[in-house]
Structures are given as C-alpha cells and as structure tokens.
Amino acid sequence: MFDFVDLFSGVGGFHSALAGLGGRAVQACEIDDRAASVYERSWGLAPDKDVRVLAQDPASKVPDHAVLTGGFPCQPFSKSGRQLGINEERGTLFQDVLEILEVKQPAVVMLENVRNLSGPRQRGAWEAILAGLRDAGYKVNDRPLVFSPHLLRPESGGAPQTRDRLYIMGVRVGVARAKDETSFNNAVLHQPEDGWNPADWEIEGFVARASRHGGDVGSYKLEPWEDRWIDVWDLFVQILDSRGVRLPGHPLWEKFWYPSWPQDEPPYESMPDWKKRFVDLNLDFWMSNRAAIDLWRESAPVELASMPKTKRKLEWQAGHDDEHGNRVPYSMREDKLVQFRPSGIRVKRANWAPALVAMNQTSILAQRSRRLSPHEVARLQGFEPGELDFGDQPDSQSYKQLGNAVNVGAVRHVLREFVWQNRDDLRDADQGGKELFATLFPDEPAERQRRGAAC
Structure with a gap:
C-alpha cells in the first residue's frame, strides 16, 4: 500500500484511480462545499477546505505521503475562460502546491489540467510550472504529456469520451538532476493503446450497460x-x-x-x-x-x-x-x-x-x-457503479462536478506507466517511492516478461 494526498479533489477522480491501484488517501482538500460533501459520502474522508491553509505549515498540516495529486484550477488556462493563466488568483494556487512539495517531498507528483496550459498563449505559465517543480527537486519533461480515455481499450479502463488532458508528472530526484534531465520520452504517448482502434467505441452499448446500474x-x-x-x-x-x-x-x-x-x-x-x-x-x-x-x-x-x-x-x-x-x-x-x-x-x-x-x-x-444521466456521465469518467454518492443535490451540480473531474481510467493508466518508466528511481526511494513501486508492480520479473511479450 502507498499513501497519497488528494488536493483540489473534487468528487474524487484521483481517489478512485489511486485507490484502485492500492493507494490510501491520507488527506483530501476541496474548497467547494457540495463537491466536498460528495467526496466525504463516497470515500469516508472529509476534505480540508483550503489548500492555502495547508501550505502555510505543511510540516504539521499535511501527512507524509508517496504521491501528491491535484487537478489544480483549470479556468485560468482554459480556452473557455479569459486565459489569464498564472497571473489570475486561482492560477497562483500552484505556488501552494510547491510549498507542500518542498516540505513533504513525496516520491511522485501528478497534476492534471487542460491541454491549453502547455499551448503558446500560456507559454510563460507552463515554463514557470516546470521551473517551480524542478526547483523543488522533481524531474519533469519539457514535452507535454497529453492523453484521453478513448485511446484506451475497455479492459484497460478506457471510456468512449474524447478528453485530452495535460498530465504533469514528476519524480523526485533532487534539484541537480531535475535541472539537468529536462527532455525525454513521455511514459505515455498521445496514441491508441497497442491493438486498439478508438473507432470501435460504441457509446449506445456502453450507456446501455451503465443504465442497468443507474436506476x-x-x-x-x-x-x-x-x-x-x-x-x-x-x-x-x-x-x-x-x-x-x-x-x-x-x-x-x-x-x-x-x-x-x-x-x-x-x-x-x-x-x-x-x-x-x-x-x-x-x-x-x-x-x-x-x-x-x-x-x-x-x-x-x-x-x-x-x-x-x-x-x-x-x-x-x-x-x-x-x-x-x-x-x-x-x-x-x-x-x-x-x-x-x-x-x-x-x-x-x-x-x-x-x-x-x-x-x-x-x-x-x-x-x-x-x-x-449523472450515473452514465460518471461511468464515462471511469467511476464504478455506486462509487459516487450525490445525495439529494440537483442534477445540475452533479453534472458540473463530473465535468470538473479527472478521468479515472486515464489517470490510472498514466500513473502506472510513469511509475514503471521511473522504476530505477522509485525502487529504493524514500518518501514512499519503494512502497508505490512495490504496490503497482509486486512481481517485477513477470511485468518485464509481459511487457516484452507485448512488444
């Protein structure tokens, strides 16, 4: 088992993904009261209210953990917004993430945002984010990692939704290496999983299966x-x-x-x-x-x-x-x-x-x-039937929360591949890296053989 902290948690997309890989959430944080209520009902963990409060004293307010996750606010970078980027107040919340990383030093950081964050209009914000993570000792790639759940086969957790999202993946290697190793192949490419044709998705059948569990x-x-x-x-x-x-x-x-x-x-x-x-x-x-x-x-x-x-x-x-x-x-x-x-x-x-x-x-x-229905939309986001408890809130709130959520299958796939790619740095790492790798890959020789056969 490995521990993770779930910042900007929403209703729990990261929670579902990492718990499904053997992780345990030791802390969550969500400023929206309705989303936080859904999270608590669904996962049995009451989120803290404000990441800025946690960042004021991470040593005492944030538990030790192996993975820090967060879908930090995307509106400052989204094409549907004003695109003020890191200059907008919500964009500066990334600085609070850095404060926590510098003190707690988890083995892996996994952040999610809109693809536009790495685009030309946000070049300054993108470079500032990479520089901040490297200053905190995390090796991150200059090349954006973008992925969508429709590129995954169903048995790998894929779903019939085209949802390109940017995943900022970092492994803690120390400041010197982080500033030296800045360009390399991403663990996941923006292409269909081997042998999968996304044109084979058929949403009517997918929805029909989801409807049987959704009332x-x-x-x-x-x-x-x-x-x-x-x-x-x-x-x-x-x-x-x-x-x-x-x-x-x-x-x-x-x-x-x-x-x-x-x-x-x-x-x-x-x-x-x-x-x-x-x-x-x-x-x-x-x-x-x-x-x-x-x-x-x-x-x-x-x-x-x-x-x-x-x-x-x-x-x-x-x-x-x-x-x-x-x-x-x-x-x-x-x-x-x-x-x-x-x-x-x-x-x-x-x-x-x-x-x-x-x-x-x-x-x-x-x-x-x-x-x-909200249940069917939840399935498109990769949640299992009955995982989310929306209570008696209006459907409009459930749709909004699901639209803000990360896709469970895509997160699970990207994290697993990233951990495998960085196994040499994680196998014997402090701050939970060893537990993270052992949980995801309990039999490394068998995994090597499987991947070799797949190639």
Missing part, C-alpha cells in the same frame, strides 16, 4: 419542444441529403439565409473579422442551396419560427462517410449524439462523447430522445 432514466427525457428542435433540423439535413448536398464543416446560421438580415443584427462593417467570415460562408451556402432551404422553411414554418436564436444554428460534426468511405444518409437521430450549446445545436457520431465540461451541455442520445 430510472425516464426523468432525463427531452422536453417536447427540445425534440421538435431536433426534428426541424433532421428535416433540413434530409432535404439536403435528397439533393446530394454535402454539409459544410462551418457552423450553419439560419438567421443569415435571408435577402436582408434580422433587424437586431449589427451591420456587416461593424462585425469582428471572425464573424464576417462565418457570415460570408453562410451567405455562400444559402445562395448555393436556396431552393432546398426554402422548401425546408415551407415544410416547418411554425416550428422554425418558435425556435430560440441559439437553436437556429447547426454544427454538423458527424461526418459524411463510414469507415469504408461510403456515403452515410444524413440523420439527426440515427447513431448521433446531440448537444444544445450557446453556439448552436452540435451533432456528432455516437462512437464517443465529447469532453465533459462543467456546464449544462450534457450529451443527448438523439435516438432515445434523452440526456445522459
């Missing part, structure tokens, strides 16, 4: 008007399909398919360049397919007129051809996932779900006319 899903049926929104656009794609029209990759904005735009739209000259581009694309599409669009409007005038503005936009991301290159008839219902988003109605193939987010954009199984 009644009838309450997640769409409202009648939501079904009508899908039906209106289903009629649209079928009319275009009957005329051999290929749907474009850009968003389709119905409000611009008129000789004159709606009165509440700004003049073309005052629009930002990005919007002008989409307006131009939509005008071209309308001029090329005016007869089909007119037929569509004539076929559903009342339904179309009653749709909110945000639902009169369509983002078709479901492709056009099957895996053999054959044209697939357009349909909003058959084998499709739908999301109602501020940017419009997004349609994707039902092989894997888009990344779960901490907003109410829960994927809809269009053929079943219902949203995924």
Whole structure:
C-alpha cells in the first residue's frame, strides 16, 4: 500500500484511480462545499477546505505521503475562460502546491489540467510550472504529456469520451538532476493503446450497460419542444441529403439565409473579422442551396419560427462517410449524439462523447430522445457503479462536478506507466517511492516478461 494526498479533489477522480491501484488517501482538500460533501459520502474522508491553509505549515498540516495529486484550477488556462493563466488568483494556487512539495517531498507528483496550459498563449505559465517543480527537486519533461480515455481499450479502463488532458508528472530526484534531465520520452504517448482502434467505441452499448446500474432514466427525457428542435433540423439535413448536398464543416446560421438580415443584427462593417467570415460562408451556402432551404422553411414554418436564436444554428460534426468511405444518409437521430450549446445545436457520431465540461451541455442520445444521466456521465469518467454518492443535490451540480473531474481510467493508466518508466528511481526511494513501486508492480520479473511479450 502507498499513501497519497488528494488536493483540489473534487468528487474524487484521483481517489478512485489511486485507490484502485492500492493507494490510501491520507488527506483530501476541496474548497467547494457540495463537491466536498460528495467526496466525504463516497470515500469516508472529509476534505480540508483550503489548500492555502495547508501550505502555510505543511510540516504539521499535511501527512507524509508517496504521491501528491491535484487537478489544480483549470479556468485560468482554459480556452473557455479569459486565459489569464498564472497571473489570475486561482492560477497562483500552484505556488501552494510547491510549498507542500518542498516540505513533504513525496516520491511522485501528478497534476492534471487542460491541454491549453502547455499551448503558446500560456507559454510563460507552463515554463514557470516546470521551473517551480524542478526547483523543488522533481524531474519533469519539457514535452507535454497529453492523453484521453478513448485511446484506451475497455479492459484497460478506457471510456468512449474524447478528453485530452495535460498530465504533469514528476519524480523526485533532487534539484541537480531535475535541472539537468529536462527532455525525454513521455511514459505515455498521445496514441491508441497497442491493438486498439478508438473507432470501435460504441457509446449506445456502453450507456446501455451503465443504465442497468443507474436506476430510472425516464426523468432525463427531452422536453417536447427540445425534440421538435431536433426534428426541424433532421428535416433540413434530409432535404439536403435528397439533393446530394454535402454539409459544410462551418457552423450553419439560419438567421443569415435571408435577402436582408434580422433587424437586431449589427451591420456587416461593424462585425469582428471572425464573424464576417462565418457570415460570408453562410451567405455562400444559402445562395448555393436556396431552393432546398426554402422548401425546408415551407415544410416547418411554425416550428422554425418558435425556435430560440441559439437553436437556429447547426454544427454538423458527424461526418459524411463510414469507415469504408461510403456515403452515410444524413440523420439527426440515427447513431448521433446531440448537444444544445450557446453556439448552436452540435451533432456528432455516437462512437464517443465529447469532453465533459462543467456546464449544462450534457450529451443527448438523439435516438432515445434523452440526456445522459449523472450515473452514465460518471461511468464515462471511469467511476464504478455506486462509487459516487450525490445525495439529494440537483442534477445540475452533479453534472458540473463530473465535468470538473479527472478521468479515472486515464489517470490510472498514466500513473502506472510513469511509475514503471521511473522504476530505477522509485525502487529504493524514500518518501514512499519503494512502497508505490512495490504496490503497482509486486512481481517485477513477470511485468518485464509481459511487457516484452507485448512488444
């Protein structure tokens, strides 16, 4: 057994992953009261409230541990936020993590964040994070380690959700080596597990299996008007399909398919360049397919007129051809996932779900006319049936918490591979490294043989 500390714990994605590998949580920390309540009910451990308090005196406030985990706040780095990075107050919480690492010196640190953290707009933040970890004695890679659960086969803990996340992995080797060893191969590459084809995911079957453990899903049926929104656009794609029209990759904005735009739209000259581009694309599409669009409007005038503005936009991301290159008839219902988003109605193939987010954009199984339930979303995040106890909180809170969670299968895979890659530094290491390696790989010769056979 090895001990771990679970910072920014949320509802317990890291807890589930590391406990499944033989770890024991000796401390958790979560500032959101509702998420902390779910964590305590689910795992029997009450999280501390504020990591900043722990960082003031780690020696007495933080137990010894082998692994420190944390999905530190992603909003300062996310594309959906203002991207103020480490200059935002929440971004500075990373400094508190460093304070704890420098005093407690666990063998391994595992942090998770959005992929954008290592992108060009956050270059300064990324370099500051690497420098801070190296100053604390942790060997970390210049090359970002990004992974998604849909790249794993089911038996390895994969799930049909494309969720690219950045994993910052560090092993304690001392400051001198940490500053010298800065570029090497990552333990996990952003590619499918050997022999696995992510196109083999089929979310309908996955959800059907999850539903058997998740109680009644009838309450997640769409409202009648939501079904009508899908039906209106289903009629649209079928009319275009009957005329051999290929749907474009850009968003389709119905409000611009008129000789004159709606009165509440700004003049073309005052629009930002990005919007002008989409307006131009939509005008071209309308001029090329005016007869089909007119037929569509004539076929559903009342339904179309009653749709909110945000639902009169369509983002078709479901492709056009099957895996053999054959044209697939357009349909909003058959084998499709739908999301109602501020940017419009997004349609994707039902092989894997888009990344779960901490907003109410829960994927809809269009053929079943219902949203995924919180239990099903938990399964997409890798939690086992019944692991999480949401109590009587509103579903909106459960969806938000799951959107903020780390994916259990991806975390488990990345940590296991990282420990194996750094076995020489962990086998006889202090601060729990020896226990960590022995727990994950109790029979090293057998593991070597298995990996050799796999190669």
